[in-house]
Amino acid sequence: MFLAAAAALIAAMILALARAFAGPTVYDRILAVNLIGSQTVLLIAVMGFVTGRPDFLDISLLYALINFVATIAVLRYVKRGRAQADKQS
Amino acid sequence: MILDILSWISIAIGAFFVLVSGVGVWRMPDLFTRMHPAGLTDSTGAGFLLLGLLLQSDDWLVSVKLVLIFIFLLFTSPVATHALAHAALLDGLKPWVRSRDKARDKDGEP
Numbered sequence: 725m726f727l728a729a730a731a732a733l734i735a736a737m738i739l740a741l742a743r744a745f746a747g748p749t750v751y752d753r754i755l756a757v758n759l760i761g762s763q764t765v766l767l768i769a770v771m772g773f774v775t776g777r778p779d780f781l782d783i784s785l786l787y788a789l790i791n792f793v794a795t796i797a798v799l800r801y802v803k804r805g806r807a808q809a810d811k812q813s
Numbered sequence: 814m815i816l817d818i819l820s821w822i823s824i825a826i827g828a829f830f831v832l833v834s835g836v837g838v839w840r841m842p843d844l845f846t847r848m849h850p851a852g853l854t855d856s857t858g859a860g861f862l863l864l865g866l867l868l869q870s871d872d873w874l875v876s877v878k879l880v881l882i883f884i885f886l887l888f889t890s891p892v893a894t895h896a897l898a899h900a901a902l903l904d905g906l907k908p909w910v911r912s913r914d915k916a917r918d919k920d921g922e923p
Contacts, residue, residue, distance in 0.1 A: 725821045729862060732828035736835025736854070743838050743847070751844050751901040758893055759838060759851045762886060763831065766854075766862050769882065773866055781878040788882055792889035799900050 726774045733767045750802055754795065761791030820868035827861030834858055843909030844901055848894055855890035859883060 737760055744756035765788045772780025830853055837850025863883045870876050 725824055729824050729828040729831075729865075732832045736831045739835035739839040749844060749901070749906065751897060751904070751906065752847065755844065755847060755851055755897060756838065758897070759834070759854060762855050762859065762890065763835075765882065765886065766831070766859055769863065769866060769879070773869060778870065778872065778875040778878075781875060781882065785878060785882050785885065788885045788889065792885075792893055795893045796896060799896050803900050803903070 726770050730767060730770050730774065733763050733770065737763050737767070754798055754802070757798075758791065758795045761787070761794070765791065816868050820865045822865075823861050823868065824865030827858050827863075827865060830854070830861060831858040844906060845898065845908045848898060852890065852894060855886050859886050 740756045740759045740763065744753050744760070747753045747756060765784050768780050768784040768787060772778050772784070834850045834853040837853065838847050841847040841850060860883060863879050867876055867879045870879065
């Protein structure tokens with residue numbers, strides 16, 4: 725059952741990765757990367773139960789925090805880049 | 814035994830919602846509509862998956878960590894989604910509307 729959940733997570737990650745490649749705007753790619761991050765959090769937690777080592781949950785917790793910070797940082801970078809590009813043109 | 818069955822049902826529901834969320838992110842026509850299935854993973858998929866794992870855990874520390882992961886996801890996901898939508902709106906991205914004039918441009922770009 726854990727392996728089925730892991731397979732569903734990996735399939736959804738492939739779909740989100742396709743959206744990250746195909747997304748027409750930058751924001752679609754950021755959304756897809758954010759989604760892949762939260763799917764990775766769940767995948768790490770499930771794999772910890774598959775292998776019988778619940779220590780993986782620490783890594784999962786850390787990944788959730790880093791995922792949030794990374795999304796906000798990339799968004800700020802993109803916004804500032806756009807503003808400066810508009811100012812120069 | 815009953816706990817096992819309950820946890821399997823919960824994990825199955827969570828995996829189904831995660832899969833639906835992935836399909837929705839791939840199929841939806843616009844960024845603002847894509848945010849809806851993306852939030853499905855963070856709320857329902859993570860909720861049911863972590864509830865199923867919670868019913869399987871023996872140690873109380875594992876349970877606390879699982880609840881903590883869910884609380885973090887519950888707090889950070891709306892903030893990230895709101896920041897993303899705000900940045901996209903400030904950038905001039907128009908929401909997708911079904912009209913006869915704009916029926917041809919599929920991607921909702923301005």
